[in-house]
Each structure stands twice: as structure tokens, then as C-alpha cells.
Amino acid sequence: MMGVRKKTSSHTGINPDRGISESGGSARQKQGLSDAAGNVSPQQRIWSIVAMIPAGKVASYGQIAALAGIPRHARLVGRTLRELPAGSKLPWHRVVNAALRIASRAPGQMKQQRKLLEAEGIEFIGDRVVRAHRWQARAD
DNA sequence: ATTCAGGCTTTTG
């Protein structure tokens, strides 16, 4: 593949530093979130990225991880999303795997996720999301 | 410290 995808270092224009104002308000009780050195925990980065996925678009775990500055952490993204509080504002449903398929962690939610996506105007081909709906940050 | 399993990804055939 590659071709369009440059190195992850390419500033796509998105700016994770915009800070995601509370994503539910609770998930930060025992999480360090910010480090003494001013660093933020990986999951906060993930939240930021996920939060900036435009409606009507979907992104893959690895993509998010890469954009968050933590390549190879696709699974961590999934893990993080799994721990999300119910009232989270994060559009976790816009996150799918590299095959553009809905990752199944719970049969019921999978159905729900698809419904949410379709509600945003995302089309499906079988159990897969139409490629045109794949989100890609670009700098230009 | 070691082992295992997981909302993954990528390369081959």
C-alpha cells in the first residue's frame, strides 16, 4: 500500500494538543493522565485523536495509534476504548480495524456500532465500511 | 520474571 501515506512524522495538520475537554468526566480518577514532566498518558492522546475523527468518517486502530504518536499500539487503542465510560463523548464507533470491518468485542455492540455509523451517513458493503469513508488527515 | 490472550496490522500465498 503506501503511496499516499508518508512517514508518521508528517504533520497532517491535526493538532492533538488541542486537548480533549473531558471525555465523560470520570475516567480520570486513578489514571495519571498527565505526568509530572508534563507528558500525557498514551490513552489521553488516543482520546484526542478519536475525538477529532469527523462524523461520517472512520479510522483504524493502527491509524489512530500512529497519529497519537504511538505506532504499533493499535491494540492499546482497542483496549483503551473498551474501558471507556458509558457517557463518553468519544465517537468510538468510528473506529474500526484495518479491514474496515467492525471489530467484535461484543455481538450486541457490533450491531449498535453499525447503526450509529449508518446514522452518520456511512455506507456499508456487506459487513465492511465503504473505503471512501475512511478518514485520512492530510496536510496539503 | 514468564506466559497468555487481546476491539490489531501487514505480508504472503
Add this chain to the structure above:
DNA sequence: GCAAAAGCCTGAA
């Protein structure tokens, strides 16, 4: 396009 194998990381036993 799908299946199998190998990678890469993390959290929990």
C-alpha cells in the same frame, strides 16, 4: 478477496 503466519505491545495471571 480470504486464510495463515509472524510482528508488536500491553495488561493480567
